[in-house]
Amino acid sequence: MASTSETARATELERALRAQGVRITRQRTALLKVLAAAGDHPDANELHRRAHALDAKVSLATVYRTLTALEAQGVVQRHTFENAPARFETANTPHHDHMIDIDTGEVMEFRSERIEKLQAEIAAELGFELVRHRLELYGRKRRKD
Amino acid sequence: MASTSETARATELERALRAQGVRITRQRTALLKVLAAAGDHPDANELHRRAHALDAKVSLATVYRTLTALEAQGVVQRHTFENAPARFETANTPHHDHMIDIDTGEVMEFRSERIEKLQAEIAAELGFELVRHRLELYGRKRRKD
DNA sequence: ATGCAGTTGAGAATGAATTGCAAATAATAG
DNA sequence: CTATTATTTGCAATTCATTCTCAACTGCAT
Numbered sequence: 173m174a175s176t177s178e179t180a181r182a183t184e185l186e187r188a189l190r191a192q193g194v195r196i197t198r199q200r201t202a203l204l205k206v207l208a209a210a211g212d213h214p215d216a217n218e219l220h221r222r223a224h225a226l227d228a229k230v231s232l233a234t235v236y237r238t239l240t241a242l243e244a245q246g247v248v249q250r251h252t253f254e255n256a257p258a259r260f261e262t263a264n265t266p267h268h269d270h271m272i273d274i275d276t277g278e279v280m281e282f283r284s285e286r287i288e289k290l291q292a293e294i295a296a297e298l299g300f301e302l303v304r305h306r307l308e309l310y311g312r313k314r315r316k317d
Numbered sequence: 318m319a320s321t322s323e324t325a326r327a328t329e330l331e332r333a334l335r336a337q338g339v340r341i342t343r344q345r346t347a348l349l350k351v352l353a354a355a356g357d358h359p360d361a362n363e364l365h366r367r368a369h370a371l372d373a374k375v376s377l378a379t380v381y382r383t384l385t386a387l388e389a390q391g392v393v394q395r396h397t398f399e400n401a402p403a404r405f406e407t408a409n410t411p412h413h414d415h416m417i418d419i420d421t422g423e424v425m426e427f428r429s430e431r432i433e434k435l436q437a438e439i440a441a442e443l444g445f446e447l448v449r450h451r452l453e454l455y456g457r458k459r460r461k462d
Numbered sequence: 463a464t465g466c467a468g469t470t471g472a473g474a475a476t477g478a479a480t481t482g483c484a485a486a487t488a489a490t491a492g
Numbered sequence: 493c494t495a496t497t498a499t500t501t502g503c504a505a506t507t508c509a510t511t512c513t514c515a516a517c518t519g520c521a522t
Contacts (some may be wrong), residue, residue: 180419183427186345193468194468194469195467195468195469195518195520196519197468197469197470197517197518197519198518199469199470199471200323200469207460210346215509216509216510217509223405223425229470229471230471231470231471231472232471232510232513233471233472233473233510233512234469234470234471236509236510236511237470237511238467240511252399252400254397254398254451255432257508257509257510258509258510262479271440271445273445274448280443281444282439282443284435286435287435287436287439290429290431290432290435291432291452291454293454294322294427294429294432294454295416295454296418296459297427298416298420298425298427298456299458299459300456300457300458300459301456301457301459302454302455302456303419303455303456303457304455305452305453305454305455306399306451306452306453306455307436307450307452307453308450308451308452309436309439309440309445309447309450310447310448310449310450311440311443311445311446312446312448312450313361313444313445313446313447314441314444314445314446324499339499339500340487340488340489340498340500341488341489342487342488342499342500342501343487343502344501345500360478361478361479362478374502374503376501376502376503377479378479378480378481378502378503379500379501379502379503381478381479381480382500382501384479384483385479385480394500402477402479403476403478403479430496
């Protein structure tokens with residue numbers, strides 16, 4: 173069952189699509205629900221699996237097309253981690269970077285103001301205006317002994 | 318003409334291959350020369366083009382196979398930047414991260430001890446041992462006016 | 463309801479990278 | 493130097509994620 177916040181999030185995604193002059197179809201509605209409910213970082217295939225469970229009339233091509241539209245509106249982010257299909261997440265949370273468990277593939281989010289600041293400084297030193305960045309930490313859970 | 322250091326670098330790459338029990342063939346020799354001489358971050362296709370110019374008997378498949386072997390030995394690094402084929406560089410330089418010009422695709426290297434340190438700290442806070450990371454800054458040259 | 467521009471699914475196409483296989487060849491023994 | 497053998501090669505076929513093509517379908521403004 174969708175919580176209130178999930179429903180609200182789905183509505184917000186829908187608004188973003190409408191803003192792009194895009195029609196709200198059954199298949200998009202299904203995908204938006206899935207995205208709103210996702211607490212993880214699923215890839216296109218997994219999103220298709222989930223949306224297809226809600227409404228069998230959802231094809232993988234449409235999942236890709238809709239994700240691209242949502243990404244263009246900035247409400248969904250696409251992450252291409254190391255040699256793996258792209259993973260997606262709704263961009264309702266503020267900017268953050270990712271820590272990936274190299275054993276399980278689990279993705280964690282974190283944010284460091286200091287790193288953000290340092291990045292901008294470095295870009296400036298190199299004579300660049302920083303447009304975006306990608307920071308991924310790959311590690312292994314430390315067993316507490 | 319290859320400078321002394323280039324030759325030395327090529328020899329070092331060759332050593333790394335031998336250490337893996339791999340045979341030194343004409344095609345690998347050509348690729349090693351190309352890698353040793355490269356000051357940029359070429360992709361497999363470009364490396365193939367250059368190696369093929371030295372010795373027409375070099376196929377793209379062999380370039381990929383050899384790059385994989387060199388990567389396994391840690392003497393070559395593979396970088397997969399945003400939606401683009403992987404680019405390669407010899408790992409004779411100490412660790413560094415990359416700044417990519419989003420207009421030209423040009424790749425610049427930089428290193429920040431502070432960022433390195435912060436990354437390790439963050440991983441530790443999340444309960445992870447940092448194995449490796451990927452930091453890419455995407456920006457646009459600032460015109461000096 | 464009606465029209466039509468946007469959307470769909472299915473499958474073909476793409477592009478990077480890998481792989482199977484028979485012929486070619488480097489390293490080694492003699 | 494030659495034979496032996498385990499690697500390596502080129503080529504084509506394959507894989508995998510993603511995008512595209514196109515005829516049929518469908519939101520949705522009127």
